[in-house]
Amino acid sequence: MLSYSSYMLTAVAALLVTCHVLCKCPGIPELPGISGLPGRDGLKGQPHLPGLTGLSGSFMGPPGRDGLLCCVGLPDSLDTELCNVLVNLKHQLSRLESLLALNGKIRxxxxxxxxxxxxxxxxxxxxxxxxxxxxxxxxxxxxxxxxxxxxxxxxxxxxxxxxxxxxxxxxxxxxxxxxxxxxxxxxxxxxxxxxxxxxxxxxxxxxxxxxxxxxxxxxxxxx
Structure with missing residues (x-):
């Protein structure tokens, strides 16, 4: 039986990779955008919601936000809050990655x-x-x-x-x-x-x- 700490170590490694994928700039072209339906400017039945675009489109955060993803169409306060959370998450995972690498836990x-x-x-x-x-x-x-x-x-x-x-x-x-x-x-x-x-x-x-x-x-x- 493999130990709980063993599972945690590999799970952390996987999380670090996920963060690299989500937080790097430019966007990821492999993920197609989800555009709003024609003539509706967004989701069907929600004419006031702008459609979402893929990670390589306007879904990306503006310059100066470390290439993090920000949601177009959200109120400015929520958009800023989301990006701040992602910046903080990236920073914490970067420190964790450095610690694990320093201790020889990951390469x-x-x-x-x-x-x-x-x-x-x-x-x-x-x-x-x-x-x-x-x-x-x-x-x-x-x-x-x-x-x-x-x-x-x-x-x-x-x-x-x-x-x-x-x-x-x-x-x-x-x-x-x-x-x-x-x-x-x-x-x-x-x-x-x-x-x-x-x-x-x-x-x-x-x-x-x-x-x-x-x-x-x-x-x-x-x-």
């Missing part, structure tokens, strides 16, 4: 945050733990991310499961979403399981090795 690499609770479980349990916390298993997409995960491996001096598993073809490994590996760091003559090793672990030198999924390895999540 930042690009837009990812990596975290481990120091526990060792089998592959399925490690993946379930990370997904329940809002993330997935740490997955190195390039050399920089591989080095960041290696930092966790060295911190606990334990091999760690990666977010990589065997695909439909025996001995062919892919990322958890099924996409092909784009940058590998296999140990000499690995993978060598020939269909008998379904998962991938990272050694303490940063290289990868095929492994059976029922072995216990360190949990490392990414958010």
């Amino acid at each position: 930042k690499v690009g837009e990812k945050i990596l975290a481990s609770n120091g526990k060792e479980v089998d592959f399925a349990s490690a993946l379930e733990f990370c997904e329940e916390a809002g993330g997935t298993l740490a997955t190195p997409m390039n050399e920089e991310e591989n080095e960041a995960i290696l930092g966790i491996v060295k911190q606990y001096n334990r091999y760690v499961y990666l977010g990589i598993k065997e695909g439909e073809a025996s001995g062919q490994f892919r990322f958890l979403d099924g996409t092909q590996l784009n940058d590998t760091n296999w140990y000499l003559n690995e993978p060598s399981g020939k269909g008998k090793e379904e998962c991938v672990e990272m050694y303490t030198d940063g290289t990868w090795n095929g492994k059976k999924r029922n072995q216990n390895r360190l949990i490392a999540c990414q958010f």
